[in-house]
Amino acid sequence: MTYITLNNGLxxxxxxxxxxxxKxxxxxxxxxxxxxxxxxxxIDTAQMYFNEASIGKAxxxxxxxxxxxxxTTKQRVHSNLENMEKAFNESLDKLQTDYVDLYLIHWPNHDPKINLSSWRFFESLYESGKAKAIGISNFQQHHVNTLLKDAKIRPMINQVECHPGLSQVPLKAFLDxxxxxxxxxxxxxxxxxFEGNYKEVLESIAKKHDASIAQVVIAWGLARKIVMIPKSSTPERIKENFESLKLKLSDDEIKMINDLNRGKRVYTDPDNSPWGPYVI
Ligand SMILES: NC(=O)c1ccc[n+]([C@@H]2O[C@H](COP(=O)([O-])OP(=O)(O)OC[C@H]3O[C@@H](n4cnc5c(N)ncnc54)[C@H](OP(=O)(O)O)[C@@H]3O)[C@@H](O)[C@H]2O)c1
Structure with missing residues (x-):
């Protein structure tokens, strides 16, 4: 396994x-x-996935x-302190643990004041040792900049959609x-x-390494020093994805994958999400 050291040393x-x-x-x-x-x-989960209890048992x-x-788990919605505490404690109970390694704000709210008040709660969890690291998810550069103006503790992670169709080069440079x-x-x-032009290019690289498309994509992310969390519930694929750790791509191959970027999202655009007061 390779490890990434977060800004707090974890x-x-x-x-x-x-x-x-x-499920x-x-x-x-x-x-x-x-x-x-x-x-x-x-293991990456979230309150919103409704599977923390099974994960805790496993x-x-x-x-x-x-x-x-x-x-890692994530807080579903920003709310008042009492509800956030309740949600965090429920996650701990379900996961059968007394701390999480990483706790994330799942989505930014359109109201920066709400993001900051949630972050204050996250900071208190970090200070109490109940979360060894705290972070954010789906934060665009402007959300991060606004939060950093008042944050006492710098988030350690930003978990965002990122893949060959959306390589997040500018956001990564900013976060670095x-x-x-x-x-x-x-x-x-x-x-x-596994489809269209992505498949064509990725398969050509995979064949050279006697690897799979999934392995090539995961190895590309690892080479970029990104934390990768592919999901699978299929044993063969869980193993296949794990074996990406052994695959090393050449600079040319990494560039070929970088060139697939089209700014294509397969999830919600955080700037147009349904979370928070959204004035039309
Ligand atoms: N913070 C957020 O807002 C947020 C949003 C979305 C996701 N996430 C996290 O990121 C994780 C990964 O993202 P994701 O689940 O959306 O999608 P993903 O990892 O990009 O893709 C998962 C899909 O690919 C299939 N798959 C996995 N390995 C494969 C392989 N080797 N060959 C062929 N197919 C394969 C899986 O099928 P099977 O399971 O049937 O094998 C599943 O259908 C999530 O599970 C979650 O933990 C976070």
Whole structure:
């Protein structure tokens, strides 16, 4: 496993398992249990995925030391302090742990005051040790800049949509400059990398390495020093994705993948999301 050191010194496994749409119950449980068996040590979930309880059980049943597993979860909506505390404690209960490694604001609100008041709560969790790292998700550069004006603690991570169709070069350069690690979600474009022009280019690279398209995409992100969390509930794919750690692409191949960028989103645009007061 390779590790990324966050701006507070915490080491984070650079490859993790995504779990969005892994159904609570046997699907999420088996996926996480298998992933831990073959060497994953980083699991990404969220209050909004409604699968934290199965993930917590799989982690417990793995018998792996809690300190050796990196768990990320996310707060669903910004709300008052009482509701945010309740949501955080529910996540801890479901995950059967007394701390998370990384806690993220899932989506920015259109109202910066709301983002800041949520961040104050996150800062208090960090100070109490209940979250070893805190961060944001789906924050555009302007959301980050606004938050940084008043943040006492700099976010350690920004988890955003990032894949060959949306390579996030400007956002990554900005985050590197301000010391916030970029984490990619939707690395396989929810399946889009297996289609059309993406498939053609990625397959040509994959063939040269006797690898798969998914492995090429994950290796591309790892080479860019991005944290990657491909989701799968299929054992063969969970293993295939893990083996990307062994794949090293050439500079030319990385450039070929960079050139696929079309600014294409497969998820909601954070500037046009339904969260918060949105004046028309
Ligand atoms: N912060 C946010 O707002 C946010 C938003 C979205 C996602 N995320 C996080 O990022 C993770 C990854 O993103 P994602 O789940 O949207 O999409 P993704 O990882 O880009 O793609 C997942 C899809 O690809 C398939 N797949 C996985 N490995 C494959 C392989 N080797 N070959 C062929 N198909 C493969 C999966 O199928 P099977 O499962 O059927 O194998 C699933 O349908 C999420 O699970 C979640 O943890 C965060």
């Amino acid at each position: 080491k984070m496994p650079q490859l993790g398992l995504g779990t969005f749409l892994a 609570d119950g046997s699907e999420a449980y088996e996926a996480v249990k298998y992933a831990l068996e073959i060497g994953y040590r980083h 982690i417990k049943d793995s018998k792996i030391d809690r300190k050796d597993i990196f768990i 400059e301000v010391g916030i690690q970029l984490e990619s979600y939707g690395p396989l474009m929810r399946g889009g990398v």
